[in-house]
Amino acid sequence: xxxxxxxxxxxxxxxxxxxxxxxxxxxxxxxxxxxxxxxxxxxxxxxxxxxxxxxxxxxxxxxxxxxxxxxxxxxxxxxxxxxxxxxxxxxxxxxxxxxxxxxxxxxxxxxxxxxxxxxxxxxxxxxxxxxxxxxxxxxxxxxxxxxxxxxxxxxxxxxxxxxxxxxxxxxxxxxxxxxxxxxxxxxxxxxxxxxxxxxxxxxxxxxxxxxxxxxxxxxxxxxxxxxxxxxxxxxxxxxxxxxxxxxxxxxxxxxxxxxxxxxxxxxxxxxxxxxxxxxxxxxxxxxxxxxxxxxxxxxxxxxxxxxxxxxxxxxxxxxxxxxxxxxxxxxxxxxxxxxxxxxxxxxxxxxxxxxxxxxxxxxxxxxxxxxxxxxxxxxxxxxxxxxxxxxxxxxxxxxxxxxxxxxxxxx
Amino acid sequence: xxxxxxxxxxxxxxxxxxxxxxxxxxxxxxxxxxxxxxxxxxxxxxxxxxxxxxxxxxxxxxxxxxxxxxxxxxxxxxxxxxxxxxxxxxxxxxxxxxxxxxxxxxxxxxxxxxxxxxxxxxxxxxxxxxxxxxxxxxxxxxxxxxxxxxxxxxxxxxxxxxxxx
Numbered sequence: 001x002x003x004x005x006x007x008x009x010x011x012x013x014x015x016x017x018x019x020x021x022x023x024x025x026x027x028x029x030x031x032x033x034x035x036x037x038x039x040x041x042x043x044x045x046x047x048x049x050x051x052x053x054x055x056x057x058x059x060x061x062x063x064x065x066x067x068x069x070x071x072x073x074x075x076x077x078x079x080x081x082x083x084x085x086x087x088x089x090x091x092x093x094x095x096x097x098x099x100x101x102x103x104x105x106x107x108x109x110x111x112x113x114x115x116x117x118x119x120x121x122x123x124x125x126x127x128x129x130x131x132x133x134x135x136x137x138x139x140x141x142x143x144x145x146x147x148x149x150x151x152x153x154x155x156x157x158x159x160x161x162x163x164x165x166x167x168x169x170x171x172x173x174x175x176x177x178x179x180x181x182x183x184x185x186x187x188x189x190x191x192x193x194x195x196x197x198x199x200x201x202x203x204x205x206x207x208x209x210x211x212x213x214x215x216x217x218x219x220x221x222x223x224x225x226x227x228x229x230x231x232x233x234x235x236x237x238x239x240x241x242x243x244x245x246x247x248x249x250x251x252x253x254x255x256x257x258x259x260x261x262x263x264x265x266x267x268x269x270x271x272x273x274x275x276x277x278x279x280x281x282x283x284x285x286x287x288x289x290x291x292x293x294x295x296x297x298x299x300x301x302x303x304x305x306x307x308x309x310x311x312x313x314x315x316x317x318x319x320x321x322x323x324x325x326x327x328x329x330x331x332x333x334x335x336x337x338x339x340x341x342x343x344x345x346x347x348x349x350x351x352x353x354x355x356x357x358x359x360x361x362x363x364x365x366x367x368x369x370x371x372x373x374x375x376x377x378x379x380x381x382x383x384x385x386x387x388x389x390x391x392x393x394x395x396x397x398x399x400x401x402x403x404x405x406x407x408x409x410x411x
Numbered sequence: 412x413x414x415x416x417x418x419x420x421x422x423x424x425x426x427x428x429x430x431x432x433x434x435x436x437x438x439x440x441x442x443x444x445x446x447x448x449x450x451x452x453x454x455x456x457x458x459x460x461x462x463x464x465x466x467x468x469x470x471x472x473x474x475x476x477x478x479x480x481x482x483x484x485x486x487x488x489x490x491x492x493x494x495x496x497x498x499x500x501x502x503x504x505x506x507x508x509x510x511x512x513x514x515x516x517x518x519x520x521x522x523x524x525x526x527x528x529x530x531x532x533x534x535x536x537x538x539x540x541x542x543x544x545x546x547x548x549x550x551x552x553x554x555x556x557x558x559x560x561x562x563x564x565x566x567x568x569x570x571x572x573x574x575x576x
Binding site for chain 2: 058097354368379411
């Protein structure tokens with residue numbers, strides 16, 4: 001007879017009829033650092049408890065110690081699948097505070113970059129839903145175009161993932177011809193993204209197995225979704241047509257013709273369809289914006305930043321040769337620019353919802369307080385409710401179809 | 412519906428309890444008495460015309476120099492139909508930072524209030540599960556308060572081979 005007295009079990013654990021399972025924090029199916037403590041009856045989920053915060057990096061505290069332009073690299077690391085949208089959102093917030101208006105060409109170029117990153121974010125999310133439901137090939141089909149999008153970023157700003165793209169007032173440099181060539185390659189009707197997306201849809205949209213797996217999985221009604229603070233594609237899949245690009249147009253979105261796709265049931269399948277449709281809309285917006293940029297003639301076709309010398313870093317060759325440029329360069333780099341006192345809330349339509357920046361400035365060199373409204377931090381609360389009563393394998397695809405990004409969730 | 416209309420409705424209902432009316436960058440902003448925060452939100456939610464039924468954001472700000480009202484809790488509400496946003500604040504003393512929880516009205520307030528508690532120590536009365544969310548459970552201070560500076564970037568007493576300080 002072995003002595004088992006040294007094994008300590010919680011009281012009542014032998015008689016317990018259910019199993020406790022830790023899904024995460026580091027589990028390959030969660031695509032990020034998420035922990036969910038599941039109470040299982042067989043394979044059915046009775047109760048889920050989420051724990052977040054594993055990659056918290058104190059961005060709000062950091063932001064209180066940095067001048068405005070040094071906060072852009074922090075925003076990269078929120079939703080790292082679509083960093084340019086975060087960067088642009090931050091620039092737009094600063095521009096609102098400082099009262100800077102941007103030229104049309106800057107707006108259109110920003111729209112091109114933002115919509116490219118929306119596509120790159122959605123294609124990852126949707127193809128990962130495919131991977132989690134057992135269809136790996138779609139993921140490999142679309143991946144080449146994320147690579148192409150990253151190459152476009154690279155041509156514009158020099159980096160791929162954490163882009164730090166653009167500056168307050170515009171872009172750090174004009175788009176090169178290579179950037180436009182790559183964009184044309186992306187938009188090509190025969191060999192570009194459109195036929196691949198069509199192929200991707202052919203693989204999934206009416207695929208019996210995929211439909212069986214996703215229809216009715218993790219549904220939410222419009223009313224609940226609003227109460228849970230859903231925004232973005234997840235809210236639209238539940239049938240509510242709220243889109244910041246249309247409600248509060250920024251960066252000249254009012255100049256473009258596009259529709260907001262909506263779903264009805266808010267389940268994984270609807271979220272998948274809404275994202276696919278949004279990619280088509282984004283493609284159309286990029287085409288329109290690119291045409292508008294190409295139609296610009298003369299001096300206008302060379303503009304890539306607003307004329308705000310007090311906030312926009314001057315060109316290096318001017319810094320070496322011109323007194324004023326040197327002074328502005330020094331003032332901006334040392335954080336000695338005049339920042340107005342005020343509080344501003346500005347939001348953009350991020351790839352997974354309304355990304356808001358609440359900035360309080362007391363006139364000092366750094367923000368007095370900066371708060372990021374991270375969409376997935378807010379809608380992740382609904383996750384236990386979405387998966388309750390479902391199967392364990394449904395919990396996995398529900399999580400990937402919500403497009404949760406750990407970096408954004410934990411800030 | 413515009414800011415003037417919202418302001419008139421609110422003033423008719425609450426009178427002098429709402430102060431500091433402002434419109435920074437076009438968003439109607441006001442301050443409410445701390446014990447009225449839930450009543451104001453309930454009114455904004457239920458009123459037939461106002462219908463501010465979407466809680467966009469909730470966070471706190473620390474003003475160490477305002478004695479007796481050091482912590483401000485800031486709510487951003489949104490009427491999605493009319494597309495009007497408003498912001499309101501309540502101020503509470505840091506020794507007794509009690510604010511009524513909005514979780515009964517908005518499910519989305521749950522994590523946001525936990526985050527605000529985690530970083531500022533605002534005690535949301537009536538919250539179902541007011542525990543730390545992003546920081547470690549063992550932490551015994553509220554790090555976003557202004558008395559906690561960032562680590563000095565120039566300190567040299569740390570020897571960290573992995574990160575090469």
